[in-house]
Amino acid sequence: MSIIGVKRIIGIYATLVVLLFSVWSCVEQKREATIHYTAEIQNLTTDKLKREYLEAIFRSDQDVRNAKEEYRITSTFGNDSKEYKEHLSKMKETDAINLNKVETYLAQYGHPSKEELGELAALTPWIVVHHQGEYFSRETNFEHLYQGYLNKDINEGSFSMYLARMYQIKNGERLDMGGPYKEKDKIDLLIEKLGLE
Numbered sequence: 001m002s003i004i005g006v007k008r009i010i011g012i013y014a015t016l017v018v019l020l021f022s023v024w025s026c027v028e029q030k031r032e033a034t035i036h037y038t039a040e041i042q043n044l045t046t047d048k049l050k051r052e053y054l055e056a057i058f059r060s061d062q063d064v065r066n067a068k069e070e071y072r073i074t075s076t077f078g079n080d081s082k083e084y085k086e087h088l089s090k091m092k093e094t095d096a097i098n099l100n101k102v103e104t105y106l107a108q109y110g111h112p113s114k115e116e117l118g119e120l121a122a123l124t125p126w127i128v129v130h131h132q133g134e135y136f137s138r139e140t141n142f143e144h145l146y147q148g149y150l151n152k153d154i155n156e157g158s159f160s161m162y163l164a165r166m167y168q169i170k171n172g173e174r175l176d177m178g179g180p181y182k183e184k185d186k187i188d189l190l191i192e193k194l195g196l197e
Contacts, residue, residue: 111148
């Protein structure tokens with residue numbers, strides 16, 4: 001084997017080691033954050049505390065998506081600017097924190113009830129999961145959100161949008177229903193097509 005071939009193999013192994021270390025580091029950070037949020041969430045001993053906690057997550061999700069601020073950044077600095085990239089990075093970081101909090105909450109208490117905690121708190125898990133860019137988070141949280149839908153804590157339109165986005169991420173195209181349909185029929189078909197039954 002030539003020296004160039006050996007250098008390539010060493011380069012590939014070095015890249016794999018760095019990649020594995022990065023993945024391990026991310027998993028470790030998520031585990032530590034989950035422990036922190038578990039303690040935080042176990043202290044939510046009343047419906048009032050649960051509602052306030054979930055509503056605070058909702059507000060942080062929306063605050064980072066402030067359309068006026070995004071417009072100000074893009075119109076002043078442009079879409080390729082350092083400022084806009086920092087804005088997107090902050091959004092991604094907020095989404096990751098919120099997802100960790102919501103998943104920890106769902107594991108502890110299940111999907112929040114609109115009747116007990118209010119509409120905004122009940123909507124929070126859906127909006128946080130819906131803002132995740134990858135398929136895995138959506139699939140992982142399907143059972144909780146499906147339960148929220150069945151209990152009428154998530155409306156048909158929102159749940160259908162969540163599943164339609166999953167389908168689009170997985171298949172690279174939108175599901176064509178081919179004519180008039182009821183939202184429930186679309187939900188049932190998307191669940192079947194995504195193999196979530």
